[in-house]
Amino acid sequence: MSEKRLAQSVPTPFELIPIIDSTNQYLLDKQESLESGSVCISEYQAKGRGRRGRQWVSPFGSNLYLSMYWRLEAGMAAAMGLSLVVGVAIVEALQELGIEGVKLKWPNDLYYRDKKLAGILVEMSGQAGGAANLVIGMGMNLNMSEQVTGIDQPWTSLSEVVDTPFSRNDLVVAFIKAWQAALEDYELRGLHGFVERWNQHDNxxxxxxxxxxxxxxxxxxxxxxxxxxxxxxxxxxxxxxxxxxxxxxxxxxx
Known part of the structure; x- marks a missing residue:
């Protein structure tokens, strides 16, 4: 990925860190000083994690690891269902790039032909009556080698979904813009408007x-x-x- 090209296209503060423990953890550790919408992107995660603390296999340069910090003024109780909202945003962003056929698996995965393409992890902190500090992370397989081990379910890569080469920079820009729009909509209306869109893409x-x-x-x-x-x-x-x-x-x- 080109940091210079991303800086010209991404409408939010971001950091591109080639090697990192976890993009989610990086933002969680810095959340007090971050602007809502701040993004961290990496080429490799040494300690990538998925839902319920499971390891997320994160080989170098093969996938996309992206996390966004978001301050939700409505509080932690209002964050229920956020992974669904982000999932819808990802599928629709792919469609705008001409990539069809990606589906959603409740509550936080993206599938292609019954194989896992990506996972979403939402982590939050905050106090009752106050705003919620959210970190939304996604790991998406782009060009992962079949030799990778340690994955206990069928998986696929975006390179298997599309027939022509794709730009990682274009993907990042599309996802960040789609997440921001979806989160702003969610803050105003909650899940209203996302339910039908989710059901259209339900695997x-x-x-x-x-x-x-x-x-x-x-x-x-x-x-x-x-x-x-x-x-x-x-x-x-x-x-x-x-x-x-x-x-x-x-x-x-x-």
């Missing part, structure tokens, strides 16, 4: 899946998300909603 809409919650497993057909960001599952008991940080959604056959 598992109308398909049978299983939800894993600790030792409990529930099978049903995905019917999208509701106004709170909960996933809707049609079971023999009817349509039920599920939301929470310890739920894993998988194909019924997995």
């Amino acid at each position: 598992f809409l109308g398909r049978e899946v299983k939800l894993i919650m600790g030792q409990r497993e529930i099978k049903g057909i995905v019917r999208g998300i509701d106004a709170t960001g909960a996933v809707l599952l049609e079971t023999e008991r009817g349509i039920e909603s599920y939301v929470g940080g310890e739920i894993s959604l998988r194909k019924a056959s997995d």
Whole structure:
């Protein structure tokens, strides 16, 4: 990536750090001095992490590691569903670049042909009654080698999605602009307006899946998300909603 070219196109403070422990952690450590919308981009993460503290495999120069700091004045309670909003923004940004077929997996992944392309991690801090300090991170596979180990699920790279070469700089600029627009919209209207857009891109809409919650497993057909960001599952008991940080959604056959 070209720092000079990005500086001419990115409408927000950013740092391009070739090697870093974690782009999310870097912004979390600096949040008191950051302007809302500040971005950190890296070529390699030594300690990349995903949801529930899992390791995010982050080989050098193969992928995109991008994090943004955002101050949400409405507070921590208003941040529910933020990964859904960012997911919609990413898919729509890719579409504007002519990249079609990328789908969303509740609550924070992007898929292509049932394989994981990217993951979103939202981390926050703050106090009751005050603003929430959010760090939104994304790791997207761009040109990852098939020789990479340590990944326990089917995955793909953006190079498998598109037939022609793509610009990493263009991707970064598109994502930053899309995130900013989505977050500003979210601050004004919450999830209203994002639910239908999410459901249009839901990878598992109308398909049978299983939800894993600790030792409990529930099978049903995905019917999208509701106004709170909960996933809707049609079971023999009817349509039920599920939301929470310890739920894993998988194909019924997995």
